[in-house]
Amino acid sequence: MRIGLAYDLKDKVPEPQGKLEDALEEYDSLETVDAIARAIEDQNHSVVKLGGGREFLCNVLEQRVDLVFNIAEGLGNYRSREAQVPSVLEMLGVPYSGSDPLCLALSLEKPLTKSLMSIAGVATPRWRVVRDIRELKEADWGDFPLPAFVKPAHEGSSKGIRVASRLESAEQIAEAVNRLLEYYHQPVMVEEFIDGEETTVGVVGNSPPVVVGIMRVIPRKKVDYFVYSLEMKRDWEALLTYECPAQLGRDVLHGIADSSLRAFEALGCRDLARMDFRIGKDGTPYFLEVNPLPGLNPRSGDLPIMAGKVGWSYETLITTILSAAQQRYGGTSREQDRHRLQPASPLQL
Ligand SMILES: Nc1ncnc2c1ncn2[C@@H]1O[C@H](COP(=O)(O)OP(=O)(O)OP(=O)(O)O)[C@@H](O)[C@H]1O
Ligand SMILES: [Mg+2]
Structure with a gap:
């Protein structure tokens, strides 16, 4: 198949006015794009780098691709920016990986997402x-x-x-x-403020989606209270330990897995997502937010790190996401069957 890659590179996105030092934090590096391309090419597909913004628009109109692997964050300060690329692809009738415009726009709107979580019975601060x-x-x-x-x-x-x-x-x-x-x-x-353990959860696949892992984020130095902040994320190798499977009580792990799958379904996520929870003193997992376009940098992305810790190679992670998307569009190749997901036992989490 010809697989298009849609992405927004940090050094290609126009610098917004106002000089916020974290303004471009969400955008991707060529390292991520190349790693995804290699993983897809290893499955004997050809990859077409479509890029983002206007470049993406020109390329997607000119290049015939069978499916787009989408990691584009979208442009501007709009709350629906992550929906930009999937909206164009739906207009053109081009299949793509990941969630649809409604899910992507909703998930970036944290208060609306939390309202929906409350209705779905998922605890949130x-x-x-x-x-x-x-x-x-x-x-x-x-x-x-x-x-x-x-x-x-x-x-x-x-x-x-x-x-x-x-x-x-x-x-x-x-x-x-x-x-x-x-x-x-x-x-x-x-x-x-929920003063408790920090966890992040990877979910991959559809009908049923599967919890890849629950990862605990632990500061290396003792602190009065922990925040998985920008400072921590930028210097994670020095400041943090990632523990997966998370060494938490069985009931807590079940609670986190249950809330993650509920959130995935309530929001209509597809193919992949990562969710963050803080664990209250009474063991309640509090949903903080969901990332239907989680970072996929092979070294620093939480989902790739988590996948590595449960024994998945980066290639397996990318191919599993791609296969989940292909299956939604009715594909049934042997290669997809190999990547058909088995629900993990909660004890393996
Ligand atoms: N209500 C809260 N109580 C305690 N800590 C919180 C709370 N909200 C956020 N945090 C801390 O701040 C971190 C970042 O918050 P959040 O996940 O909402 O931001 P984000 O920018 O969407 O994150 P990501 O980098 O995962 O996209 C959390 O992982 C957690 O450590
Ligand atoms: Mg987060």
């Missing part, structure tokens, strides 16, 4: 949204649980999230919200 300065001036934080955590409402890759995002007073909340409103030009979410 209490939250409030501040849309603008007027709302901030009128806000009364008197009954909001402290400590609190603030983050931009429509971001990923820990944009706007630092150790200092955990706040202990109404004054600190107001200051932090004010700063995020000014810098990120979007609503700000204030959440109850």
Whole structure:
């Protein structure tokens, strides 16, 4: 097959105004694109690099591809930016990997996603949204649980999230919200801070989707409280230990797996997703957010790291995602059968 690759490279995306030091954090490197291309070529497919933005538009119109492997984050500050490439592909009738525009747009909108999680019976920290300065001036934080955590409402890759995002007073909340409103030009979410273990979960496949692993993220140095912040993600080799399978109680692991699969289905995710949970003191897994376009860098992506720790090669991960997409479109090659997923036993998590 001819497989197109859709992606947005960090050094090709126009630098936004305002000089935020994490403005381009979500975009990909050539290292990731090349690694995905190699994994797909190893399966005897040919790969066409379509790129992102206008370059993608020209290439997808000119090049005939059978399916697009999509990791494009989309452009601009729009909350629906991740839906841009899949929307074009649907318009052209080109099959593609991963979730559809509605799921991608919804998942980047953290407050809306949390509302849906509550309806689906998945625990999530209490939250409030501040849309603008007027709302901030009128806000009364008197009954909001402290400590609190603030983050931009429509971001990923820990944009706007630092150790200092955990706040202990109404004054600190107001200051932090004010700063995020000014810098990120979007609503700000204030959440109850869950002081507990940090886990991230990989889910791959469809009908049924399968939990690849539950990975615990542990700071190497003892800290008063842990935040898997931008500082940590950029220097993860020095600062963090990734433990997968996570050494947590059986009930906690079952709870995390159950909530992850519920979230995957409630949001209509497809082929792959990664979800983050903090574990409350009583063992409740609190859903923080879902990434239907999780980072796939072969060295630093949480999902590839997790896959490696449960014995999957990077090639297996990529081919499994690709096969899941092909199966949705009715493909039934022998190669896909090899990658048909078996649900993992919760004990293997
Ligand atoms: N309510 C909370 N309580 C405790 N810690 C939190 C809370 N919300 C976020 N965090 C911390 O901040 C980190 C990043 O938050 P979140 O996952 O929402 O951001 P993101 O930018 O979407 O992440 P990603 O890089 O996975 O896309 C979490 O992994 C967690 O360590
Ligand atoms: Mg996260």
